[in-house]
Amino acid sequence: MTRHEKYQRLIDACRALPPTPTAVAHPCDESSLEGACEAARLGLIAPILVGPAERIRRVAEACGADIGGLEIVDAPHSEAAAAMAVQLVREGRAEALMKGSLHTDELMAAVVRRDTGLRTARRVSHCFVMDVPMYEQALIITDAAVNIAPTLEEKADILQNAIDLAHALGVAEVRVAILSAMETVNPKVPSTVEAAALCKMVDRRQVTGALVDGPLALDNAIDLEAARIKKIDSPVAGRANVLMVPDLESGNMLAKSLSFLAGADAAGIVLGARVPVILTSRADSLLTRLASCAVAVLVAKARREAADAVK
Known part of the structure; x- marks a missing residue:
């Protein structure tokens, strides 16, 4: 590619x-x-x-x-x-x-x-739509720019915003990895407990529209071999197209690591408001700015179609 x-x-x-x-x-x-x-x-x-x-x-x-x-x-x-x-x-x-x-x-x-x-009733959150050269599909990363240390309740909205974005972009099967430093639930690491709670919220249809698994470490979220070695049996592990991070600091470092070490580009969008908000950086290339606009156009189209469906 x-x-x-x-x-x-x-x-x-x-x-x-x-x-x-x-x-x-x-x-x-x-x-x-x-x-x-x-x-x-x-x-x-x-x-x-x-x-x-x-x-x-x-x-x-x-x-x-x-x-x-x-x-x-x-x-x-x-x-x-x-x-x-x-x-x-x-x-x-x-x-x-x-x-x-x-x-x-x-x-x-x-x-x-x-x-x-x-x-709106939904928490406002940010998503990067990242074009990582060595990864076969676009990666959505959330939230690396708006919510500093989101609560579990806020994370549910952040998760749903990202899922809705993936559908607006035409992703056929949305697979969300809720990231932490490990793939087991450890009460001493709060992000693992919240990841497990979010997965149960998906089971109870409090969050809908995707396959969601977590906690997952980054390696076994995006690499099938890493998931196999860890013996993780999951439809998401190794195949994630949405990465949900524990907090803004980790998300910001992940996105910038991909940009500056892996040559990735990062289109940015804010969701959860009445309309999509195109957030660009002064360092963005013209193509990245255009991609951010395209993401907003597709989100606006999905919002119009959803509004028409309830009329």
Whole structure:
């Protein structure tokens, strides 16, 4: 499998879909503006650029980005841009949010604000959709960016968000490994106990839509030979396509290890709000930014279909 083939498949899956109206909060540097413009050119999103209008125009002129046909909503600074982008979603004018050159905390503060934000009954969580060159399928890793030390109750939402994402991306069989440092339940290691509890919640259909097993160590979650040596009999072990980590620290280190040591790319999305939130890093390549947009487009499509099904 060639590098980036997994991301290209995601982008190709969106080609027959109409562009998703997307509020881009504070696209005031070259990488964020070019990413939004290229996603628009490919027909992934229909961007609404929210931020200081003159500054956006100056950045576009400096980097040669064509924003002539794009709507600009003037907002004086990054915090106001985040609030206005969220407001566009609340008004029904946007079906996704995209982070520009503001801090993630600024955007997420506007998203989770109780009175004017985009909260739902579900806990907000982050997923990386990682293209790891040596792994045959895309790997979803959660949560490495939003929830620092989630409780068991919050982990149930984080797990369900990741499962729903995998289905939106067209994964035929979702196999979730709940990670710890070992594959046996040890009361001295709380993450193993919570992994076991989550698996029982799946048995009782409190979480649905996937094969889930844990605790599993990373090696026996993704390597069949490691699982065989440990004599782990599981439909998930060695074949996981979703990795759920114990906390933000371990998830962040796992994702960055894959990126910097294994040459992986990491598209990012926040779930659990009214609409998908595209989170990108300044270090992301253009293809990774486009893959993040494609993920959001597929999530928005799944949300529309779910809403239509209950009408």
